[in-house]
Amino acid sequence: ADNLADFHGDNGCDSCHQSDKGPSNDNLTFENGQCVSCHGSLTEVAEGEREGIVSPHKSHLIGDIACTSCHKGHEKSVTYCDACHNFGYEIPFAGKWERKFVPVDADKAAQDKAIAAGPRETTDVVIIGSGGAGLAAAVSARDAGAKVVVLEKEPVPGGNTKLAAGGMNAAETKPQAKLGIVDKKQIMIDDTMKGGRNINNPELVKVLANNSSDSIDWLTALGADMNDVGRMGGASVNRSHRPTGGAGVGAHVAQALWDAAVAREADIRLNSRVVRILEDGAGQVTGVLVQGAYTGYYVIKADAVVVATGGFAKNNDRVAKYDAKLKGFKATNHPGATGDGLDVATQAGADTVDLEYVQAHPTYSPVGGVMVTEAVRGNGAILVNREGKRFVNEITTRDKASAAILAQKGESAYLLFDDSVRKSLSKIEGYVHLKIVNEGKTVKELADKLGMPAAELEKTIGTYNGFVKSGKDEQFERADMPRELASAPYYAIEVAPAVHHTMGGVKIDTKAEVVSKEGKLIKGMYAAGEVTGGVHGANRLGGNAISDIVTFGRIAGAEAAKFAKDN
Numbered sequence: 001a002d003n004l005a006d007f008h009g010d011n012g013c014d015s016c017h018q019s020d021k022g023p024s025n026d027n028l029t030f031e032n033g034q035c036v037s038c039h040g041s042l043t044e045v046a047e048g049e050r051e052g053i054v055s056p057h058k059s060h061l062i063g064d065i066a067c068t069s070c071h072k073g074h075e076k077s078v079t080y081c082d083a084c085h086n087f088g089y090e091i092p093f094a095g096k097w098e099r100k101f102v103p104v105d106a107d108k109a110a111q112d113k114a115i116a117a118g119p120r121e122t123t124d125v126v127i128i129g130s131g132g133a134g135l136a137a138a139v140s141a142r143d144a145g146a147k148v149v150v151l152e153k154e155p156v157p158g159g160n161t162k163l164a165a166g167g168m169n170a171a172e173t174k175p176q177a178k179l180g181i182v183d184k185k186q187i188m189i190d191d192t193m194k195g196g197r198n199i200n201n202p203e204l205v206k207v208l209a210n211n212s213s214d215s216i217d218w219l220t221a222l223g224a225d226m227n228d229v230g231r232m233g234g235a236s237v238n239r240s241h242r243p244t245g246g247a248g249v250g251a252h253v254a255q256a257l258w259d260a261a262v263a264r265e266a267d268i269r270l271n272s273r274v275v276r277i278l279e280d281g282a283g284q285v286t287g288v289l290v291q292g293a294y295t296g297y298y299v300i301k302a303d304a305v306v307v308a309t310g311g312f313a314k315n316n317d318r319v320a321k322y323d324a325k326l327k328g329f330k331a332t333n334h335p336g337a338t339g340d341g342l343d344v345a346t347q348a349g350a351d352t353v354d355l356e357y358v359q360a361h362p363t364y365s366p367v368g369g370v371m372v373t374e375a376v377r378g379n380g381a382i383l384v385n386r387e388g389k390r391f392v393n394e395i396t397t398r399d400k401a402s403a404a405i406l407a408q409k410g411e412s413a414y415l416l417f418d419d420s421v422r423k424s425l426s427k428i429e430g431y432v433h434l435k436i437v438n439e440g441k442t443v444k445e446l447a448d449k450l451g452m453p454a455a456e457l458e459k460t461i462g463t464y465n466g467f468v469k470s471g472k473d474e475q476f477e478r479a480d481m482p483r484e485l486a487s488a489p490y491y492a493i494e495v496a497p498a499v500h501h502t503m504g505g506v507k508i509d510t511k512a513e514v515v516s517k518e519g520k521l522i523k524g525m526y527a528a529g530e531v532t533g534g535v536h537g538a539n540r541l542g543g544n545a546i547s548d549i550v551t552f553g554r555i556a557g558a559e560a561a562k563f564a565k566d567n
Ligand code: FAD
Pocket: 128, 129, 130, 131, 132, 133, 134, 151, 152, 153, 154, 157, 158, 159, 160, 161, 162, 163, 164, 165, 166, 167, 168, 169, 249, 250, 272, 273, 274, 275, 308, 309, 310, 311, 332, 333, 334, 336, 337, 339, 340, 341, 344, 371, 500, 501, 528, 529, 530, 531, 542, 543, 544, 545, 546, 547, 549
């Protein structure tokens, strides 16, 4: 046997499939149930694994991950984790992870035939994408009484949202008040505009900031814990909310939204790529054409469509078209961040803004294939170069921090922190687990490990600790220095910039309605999250994307449901 189907072949096709008509649906619900009935649930499989390995069955992915996300029946199996990391897992009948971008209109003849065949089903609202924006829209549309179908092209839900780490920005919140943090929505507006080099759409920024504390309350009511508050680059106040203890915000928020959408019986379909948004020729959407990975092309008729397909940072050809400097760069994103949602929206008439602005995140670990959250710097880490010297205000905006790192020898730097920073942020344990953290009992031991001049590094840390004491960074004017780096052991992670966020996208108004190239609203088409442009201007501030997707996702879902009811 050279694949799982052949291997199980002696038991007959019905050991995996419900009938001889082929796969049960695009989620492979029946087939995955069969895997579980023999091999146990994901949790049971994880329990049987060796201690000390990074378990592929116990991950940051949300929902109940389908076995078939990695273990394929009739083709080579793949390790989905290899899209970002490289753990070298040995799985039965494995092939190599690879992904080629296939344009949405690749198979036009078959697509036209499916459209000519007419709709297979009807719903009120179709949501494209199961990241935070899509799931928030699903929850709010269901709460407004709409029948909802969520379509996700990947085998796992959650998009980039499940990877988000450092926090969600919000001003004038209850967690801030509890911690005695004084903030104003207007300061969040000012910070966001300044960070975005003032080209943001100010009306969208007002919606972002003015609804941000409501969005924290809304998530809290759905069961999320947003009680830890730290600082991200470009913010003048601590306003980045995350779970108590400093766990990653994205997996937590995505799980809360997923649970809420499932509890509200939203119909969520994985392996289901939307390749066309259908419209009536008079400026109103009529539904979508779906490419089911197992069931083929089919049409869903819908009154309203919410485009929540995320950005395109993982599509380096598209990134390089807008910013040639980023050609060949790694990306921090999940594999589905290719931008085909942009293609379906623009083919249906949507206008775009600010596509040329693509952001690199300064601290990506090339060894681990993982972004190291800005919260590590926010909680006190510094950046040093190979000479053991600081070279930038660590909590400046990302564009400036990334440029400064690329100007250092080796085009990378070390993120350096002590045990008190480690203890302040549980997310760091994940990096230790991934074995990307160098450790020294003393600064000298760490410097020796890194091949860095120890005396210089000791001097750098001593000088920095002096700035923390005096409250003034005389070298780089870092405004917030929450703690001295004085508790052994000391740690360092090698970091370099990687493509992280695409600021531009579909043009929307304050109700998340999509604007056409002619400047009119496209009736029934809404968009939210990273697929849109205008909120973040030329440069997004850390923590503002989760705020964006929850707020505009909620608005898009509610508005789409209202439109469906009225039409
Ligand atoms: P996504 O969450 O990416 O979801 C879009 C979904 O749509 C994906 O699942 C995708 O597969 C699907 N899709 C795409 N095209 C189609 C199609 N044609 N048909 C069907 N489905 C489709 N921001 C913060 O504010 N704070 C943070 O701490 C933070 N940390 C981050 C850490 C990392 C590593 C990364 C990568 C990003 C981080 N961000 C953070 C940014 C933030 O996570 C994203 O901008 C945000 O989650 C995007 O949400 P979204 O719902 O718009 O898109």
